[in-house]
Amino acid sequence: MLRKSQILKKELLKVGKFSLVGVVNTVVDYIIFLCAFYLLSLSIALANLLAFLFAVCLSYYLNSKFTFSESSSDRSLTKLLRFILASATAFVLVTIVIYILSDYMPVYLAKILAAGVSLVVNYSLAKLLVFR
Numbered sequence: 001m002l003r004k005s006q007i008l009k010k011e012l013l014k015v016g017k018f019s020l021v022g023v024v025n026t027v028v029d030y031i032i033f034l035c036a037f038y039l040l041s042l043s044i045a046l047a048n049l050l051a052f053l054f055a056v057c058l059s060y061y062l063n064s065k066f067t068f069s070e071s072s073s074d075r076s077l078t079k080l081l082r083f084i085l086a087s088a089t090a091f092v093l094v095t096i097v098i099y100i101l102s103d104y105m106p107v108y109l110a111k112i113l114a115a116g117v118s119l120v121v122n123y124s125l126a127k128l129l130v131f132r
Contacts, residue, residue: 015123019119022122032055033050060130063083063131067131068126079131093117
């Protein structure tokens with residue numbers, strides 16, 4: 001039986017891995033958005049949607065393999081769709097947080113604080129709904 005300290009350490013390691021995947025994912029999302037907007041001349045909305053969808057798929061793959069250590073037989077279309085739904089839910093919640101906080105502080109600070117909310121919401125939804 002694992003002690004509480006071992007469980008906490010294991011969970012913190014997962015959060016760290018999840019955060020690292022998030023950083024990689026954010027960079028990829030940003031690059032795809034810029035390429036789609038500037039090189040393909042897509043609208044902001046379409047460029048952002050394309051970047052979001054690609055980033056969600058990459059995030060699912062990396063998190064299932066690296067963060068939550070699932071085998072390829074554990075990955076399924078159903079889990080991917082749940083992950084996309086969870087990510088979209090988190091995206092909406094974080095956007096709301098940015099709008100609310102931006103009434104009280106500069107947007108760039110609201111975006112930074114929302115990143116913390118995003119980490120908690122995305123990790124919780126991924127753990128509870130997708131990689132259970």
